Amino acid sequence: MRLTRRHYLAALPALGAAGLGGGFLYMLRHATQGTFDPKAVRNPRLGQAVPAFSPLPALPEQPTPCPGLSWQDFHTLTQPVLLLIWASWCLPCLEEIPFLRQHIAGETTTASPLALWGVCYKDTPSQAAHWLEQAHHPFSRLGMDYDGQCAIEWGVTGVPESFLILPHPLTGSRIVWHGTGSLTEALYREQIQPFLRGAL
Amino acid sequence: MRVCLKGLLLLAVCLYGSSIGHAIDSPDEMLPDPVLEQKAQHIGQQLRCLVCQNESIEESSAPLAKDLRHIVRQQLQQGRSPKDITLWMTQRYGEFIRLQPRFSASTALLWLMPFLSLMIGFLLARPLWARRTSPPPAPLTVEERQKLNQFFNKD
Numbered sequence: 001m002r003l004t005r006r007h008y009l010a011a012l013p014a015l016g017a018a019g020l021g022g023g024f025l026y027m028l029r030h031a032t033q034g035t036f037d038p039k040a041v042r043n044p045r046l047g048q049a050v051p052a053f054s055p056l057p058a059l060p061e062q063p064t065p066c067p068g069l070s071w072q073d074f075h076t077l078t079q080p081v082l083l084l085i086w087a088s089w090c091l092p093c094l095e096e097i098p099f100l101r102q103h104i105a106g107e108t109t110t111a112s113p114l115a116l117w118g119v120c121y122k123d124t125p126s127q128a129a130h131w132l133e134q135a136h137h138p139f140s141r142l143g144m145d146y147d148g149q150c151a152i153e154w155g156v157t158g159v160p161e162s163f164l165i166l167p168h169p170l171t172g173s174r175i176v177w178h179g180t181g182s183l184t185e186a187l188y189r190e191q192i193q194p195f196l197r198g199a200l
Numbered sequence: 201m202r203v204c205l206k207g208l209l210l211l212a213v214c215l216y217g218s219s220i221g222h223a224i225d226s227p228d229e230m231l232p233d234p235v236l237e238q239k240a241q242h243i244g245q246q247l248r249c250l251v252c253q254n255e256s257i258e259e260s261s262a263p264l265a266k267d268l269r270h271i272v273r274q275q276l277q278q279g280r281s282p283k284d285i286t287l288w289m290t291q292r293y294g295e296f297i298r299l300q301p302r303f304s305a306s307t308a309l310l311w312l313m314p315f316l317s318l319m320i321g322f323l324l325a326r327p328l329w330a331r332r333t334s335p336p337p338a339p340l341t342v343e344e345r346q347k348l349n350q351f352f353n354k355d
Binding site for chain 1: 253264267290291293294295296
């Protein structure tokens with residue numbers, strides 16, 4: 001059979017549908033792994049220095065006190081920092097805990113010293129304390145952002161969000177990665193670990 | 201029937217109200233100066249709510265939109281210009297927060313799409329127009345006419 005222009009034209013819709021289907025399959029697979037978020041907003045702070053923000057107080061009256069967080073803390077970094085914005089009222093924040101405890105907390109003691117810092121977004125001290133106690137969160141610093149102003153400086157649109165900040169001896173600390181939604185193992189392996197390998 | 205009409209009327213009022221209303225959750229949010237308040241609403245209508253993503257922060261009742269509305273009003277009272285405030289927002293949330301993004305390499309496709317699609321449509325339609333306006337075929341020759349007559353007079 002000789003292929004005419006008509007045949008090629010008839011194949012166009014099928015090709016278009018196949019392309020769309022492939023795209024949807026890609027999005028669906030990566031969405032379930034946490035590596036694709038259709039509502040994610042590209043953070044303009046990416047690749048730039050840490051934004052200035054008013055110092056965040058520590059959570060008061062803790063059995064094992066965890067220091068608060070300030071802008072200056074990011075200038076004297078000696079190790080990469082994973083900064084998590086979370087809240088006790090946020091369910092995905094709870095979802096990421098098992099992964100954080102297993103991988104990030106373990107990572108801190110082995111080859112790549114990665115510090116886990118937290119910003120508690122619009123929460124009450126009692127609820128945040130209760131949540132931390134239940135979750136055994138491995139934060140080494142925790143700032144309370146009661147009015148959510150710090151989150152706005154960072155361009156956070158919701159909880160959880162996370163930022164990877166790498167120290168740099170010459171240019172100062174830089175935000176190199178930003179993620180929305182729960183941290184998953186796939187996300188960590190594909191997007192965060194390559195930066196850590198480069199930093200060592 | 202009366203109830204039904206009443207319901208329809210209520211629905212119409214609600215829909216109309218929602219299309220012009222603002223989500224300012226309480227009148228406390230508004231500035232006492234009506235001119236400044238109107239300025240604030242105008243700025244807010246140009247800023248996207250990052251939570252809903254298809255509403256302006258003036259229309260949205262998301263907590264983040266409320267915080268951003270507050271910042272807009274605070275900065276206006278400090279005497280900052282609408283342009284400065286929009287820039288402040290863009291520095292934090294990127295070009296995406298502008299419901300009307302500035303023309304740049306990354307937004308060129310968005311801005312030029314209407315013209316591009318019009319051009320593509322024109323190119324696609326041109327062969328069809330050409331066919332319609334092509335000259336009529338040449339009249340039959342004497343020979344062809346005779347042949348045709350033979351066919352018709354066969355039976």
